[in-house]
Amino acid sequence: MSDNEVKMYEELLELLENKFEDGEIDKANYVELKERYLAKLNQAKLEAKKNGSVPQISVSGAKTISDTTLSTAGSAKISGGEIHKDIKFAGSAKILNDIVCRSLKSAGSMKSEGSITAHGDVKGSGSFSCGGFLHSMGNVKFSGSAKVGGEVVVEGKISASGSFKCGGNAQADQGASFSGSSIIKGNFLSQGTVEASGRMGVEGNLVGANVFINRHVLNLKFKRTKRSVIEGIVFATEEVDISNTVVELDVKGKNVTIGAFSEVKGTVFYVDRIDIHKKAKLAHDPVQIQENQLKL
Numbered sequence: 097m098s099d100n101e102v103k104m105y106e107e108l109l110e111l112l113e114n115k116f117e118d119g120e121i122d123k124a125n126y127v128e129l130k131e132r133y134l135a136k137l138n139q140a141k142l143e144a145k146k147n148g149s150v151p152q153i154s155v156s157g158a159k160t161i162s163d164t165t166l167s168t169a170g171s172a173k174i175s176g177g178e179i180h181k182d183i184k185f186a187g188s189a190k191i192l193n194d195i196v197c198r199s200l201k202s203a204g205s206m207k208s209e210g211s212i213t214a215h216g217d218v219k220g221s222g223s224f225s226c227g228g229f230l231h232s233m234g235n236v237k238f239s240g241s242a243k244v245g246g247e248v249v250v251e252g253k254i255s256a257s258g259s260f261k262c263g264g265n266a267q268a269d270q271g272a273s274f275s276g277s278s279i280i281k282g283n284f285l286s287q288g289t290v291e292a293s294g295r296m297g298v299e300g301n302l303v304g305a306n307v308f309i310n311r312h313v314l315n316l317k318f319k320r321t322k323r324s325v326i327e328g329i330v331f332a333t334e335e336v337d338i339s340n341t342v343v344e345l346d347v348k349g350k351n352v353t354i355g356a357f358s359e360v361k362g363t364v365f366y367v368d369r370i371d372i373h374k375k376a377k378l379a380h381d382p383v384q385i386q387e388n389q390l391k392l
Contacts, residue, residue, distance in 0.1 A: 105137035151177035151195075157187060164198075176210055194228065211246065229264070236268075253288065265300070272304070283328065295321065296341075301328035303392065309338040311355065323357065331392045339373070348390060354378065365390070 112133065116126040153159070157170015167184040176193025184201045191208035199216035202224060211228030212218070218236045229246035230236070236248075238256040247264035248254070254268040260278045271288025278292060283300035290304035293313060309324050324341040332349040339355030346362035347354070354360060356375040364370065364382040367390055372378065 102137065102140045105133050105140055109133050109137065151175050151179055182216070199234065217252075235270075247282070292324065294324075296324040296326075298326045298328065301331060301392065302326050303329075303331045305333050306335045307332045307338070307349070308335075309341045311337040311339060311353070313339065323359075329362070329392065333390070348392070350387070350390065352382070 109130065112121070112126065112129055115121045116123075121129075152175040153166070153168075153172070155168045155170060155172045157168065157172070159172070160167040161181075164181055165184065166179060166181045167186075168189065169186040171187055172185060172189040174189070174191045174195065176191055176195045178196045180198060182199045182201070183197045185206055186203050188205045189202060189207070191206075191210065191212075194210035194213075195208065196213045196215075198214065199218065200212060200214050201217075201219045203221050205223040206220060207223075207225040207227075209227045211230070212226050213231045215233050217234035218230065218232045220237075220242055221239045223240060224238055224242040226244045226246075229248070230244045231249045233251045235252035236250045236254040238260060239258055241259045242256055243261045245263045248262050248266040248268075250268040251270075252268070253270040253272065254266075255273040256278060257275045259276055260274060262280045262282070265282035265285070266280050267285045268290075269287050272284070272286055272290045272292075274292040274294070274296060276294045278294070279297045281299050284290065284298050284302050286304040288304060289306040289308065290302065291306075291308040291311075293310055296309055307330055321340065324338075325344070326341065327344045329345045330336055330338065330343050330347045330349075334349065335351045335353075336347055336349035337353040337355065338347070338358055340357045342358070343360045343362065346365060347360050348365040350367040351369040352364055352366040353371040354364065354373060354376040356373045358373070359377040359379075361379045363380045364378060365385050366382060367385060367387050370382045370384070372382070
């Protein structure tokens with residue numbers, strides 16, 4: 097309604113100017129009406145701007161909105177913007193632009209064409225797609241297929257079972273757990289434990305307090321699976337334990353285990369303990385270092 101009001105008061109002001117120029121209205125009435133119409137016009141413009149920034153939500157199915165939660169079931173479409181609520185999708189959902197929310201939970205198929213910023217947790221089961229970056233101030237948990245086009249920054253822990261792809265650097269402050277296929281098109285950094293089972297691909301460095309890749313998988317299974325590939329350095333402030341993994345550069349940790357079917361093309365640096373499986377391959381002899389030399 098505000099857009100129509102803007103147009104109406106603009107037309108009234110134009111008409112007022114014409115009447116004053118034609119002498120159909122005296123100066124006192126002209127000044128009073130002009131001030132009134134201008135005030136109304138400015139108010140209408142503010143309302144139009146405010147309404148334009150309010151996310152538009154359309155749902156084919158059920159929609160429930162409370163002070164704290166937005167829930168949809170069926171097919172939902174959101175324009176984007178700031179929604180200071182917990183968002184819950186069941187079915188299919190599409191977000192057309194960047195969105196900011198308290199938390200986000202989707203069950204089914206969800207696609208965001210922009211970035212997602214959540215002040216709490218993000219959970220996706222089924223198909224989850226984010227075209228921009230993903231920033232969660234809580235934890236992130238995916239089951240099924242998850243793809244993020246830009247960087248991922250998680251202040252809690254990230255866990256993904258199934259297929260996970262990140263188009264840039266990824267950071268999970270409190271740790272990470274991956275099972276299935278995980279691809280990171282950059283560095284992966286954490287202050288906690290990073291654990292992966294299945295196939296992991298990291299195009300940069302892999303850093304954590306502990307780094308475990310396939311450490312509990314039976315050796316016989318490796319013959320039927322592709323190896324994980326870390327194109328940068330594997331670095332842990334505590335323990336590294338990797339199997340069925342190719343590391344293009346160095347491996348560094350206090351205690352290091354290079355398990356079966358692994359290959360390190362750089363050098364393995366360790367502080368306290370080193371364990372090399374007979375079916376592992378090292379390009380160079382391991383080097384023992386002092387703890388103060390354990391740096392990325």
